[in-house]
Amino acid sequence: MADESTGDVVSVSRDGAVATVTLLRPALTTDLKTELRDALERVSTGDEIRAVVLTGTGRAFCVGQDLAEHADALRADPATAFTTIDEHYNPIVTTLATMPKPVVAAVNGTCVGAGLGLALACDLRIAADTAKFGTAFTRLGLTCDSGLSATLARAVGAARASELVLLGETFTAAEAAEWGIAGRVVPAAGLAAAAAELAARLAAGPTLAYAAAKRALAESWGAPLPDVLRREGEAQARLGLTADHRGAVEAFLAKSEPVFHGS
Incomplete structure (x- = not known):
């Protein structure tokens, strides 16, 4: 890998015309959201990078907002606890969805809440067969963010989206593929190679x-x-x-x- 840069919670590596952005922690703290926002903005510009992979580490792709940090924000001031949506979530999702190059989500593990929103903001999704998915928001007394109310309905249809959001039940990688969330499912051990191959194909395209x-x-x-x-x-x-x-x-x-x- 060339041109590798590692922050405290996000790493960016480049192999040819493919950039891989890796979340080094499962939950979205302010530090992680800030590093992710800035990393995606960097790889979205310029002609040298022609495809991007977004992935996680270990057993999680992304489990959504760090709830301990969120609880602290609520205790401090509930009126400002959600400023992170405008400061972090919305810019991250917008950059993923609108950058002028394809983005592949390599879902290596648990992908719930805003993590599912991030995956759905990508153009293509490839999942490990061990990955688990879920919306999670209503279980916390919240509605959707990270664009999920639009992207989930587009992926699975309005009726199933309502069921997934209102009931908040987790579902498997096989179900994600069957319902249109994941384009393909591969053995967990082969996910990184499969995602790299797909991204390289896109990077060589128009x-x-x-x-x-x-x-x-x-x-x-x-x-x-x-x-x-x-x-x-x-x-x-x-x-x-x-x-x-x-x-x-x-x-x-x-x-x-x-x-x-x-x-």
């Missing part, structure tokens, strides 16, 4: 097209059809001017594999 596709999928949800068609046409016209598109067309005609440079 980065500008991926960015446009991410934007189209996000903007089309609930939008009027004429607006969807207009935005699709505008994006296609922009991509038609790229070297990646022209090269791919020529490669198709020559019956060869295209080589994408992200430009």
Whole structure:
């Protein structure tokens, strides 16, 4: 791995055009949220990194908010205990969802609450067969945050999303795949390699097209059809001017594999 940087609670490593952002603690403390927000902002910019992996360590991907820290905040001042949503959660989710390159969540273990929100903000999810999932919010007398109220319903449908949020029951990696939350499930021992292989494939792909596709999928949800068609046409016209598109067309005609440079 090249260009590795490790903070107290988040590490960032780079292998070629793939950056891997690893949560070194299971729960989201203020320090972890701050380091994660800043790390994602760094890897989201520039052309050198063309795909990102978000993962955890040990038995947890992310178990959501650190409740001991949250309890301290409630005791200090309940009116300001949730300022972290605007300061940390919303910027993290927005960066994951909107960065102009694909993001893969490699769910290595327990993924609940805001952790599930982070995973759903990524473009693709690959899970260890031992991973456990859950929404958890209503068990604490709270509603959703981290975009979960939108992303979960898009992934599993409104009816199942209501059941998962209101009942707060945990579910398995196999169920996550069956319901559309995880794209694939692999043996836990092979998760890192499978995620790296998937990210490398994306990093070698048409980065500008991926960015446009991410934007189209996000903007089309609930939008009027004429607006969807207009935005699709505008994006296609922009991509038609790229070297990646022209090269791919020529490669198709020559019956060869295209080589994408992200430009």
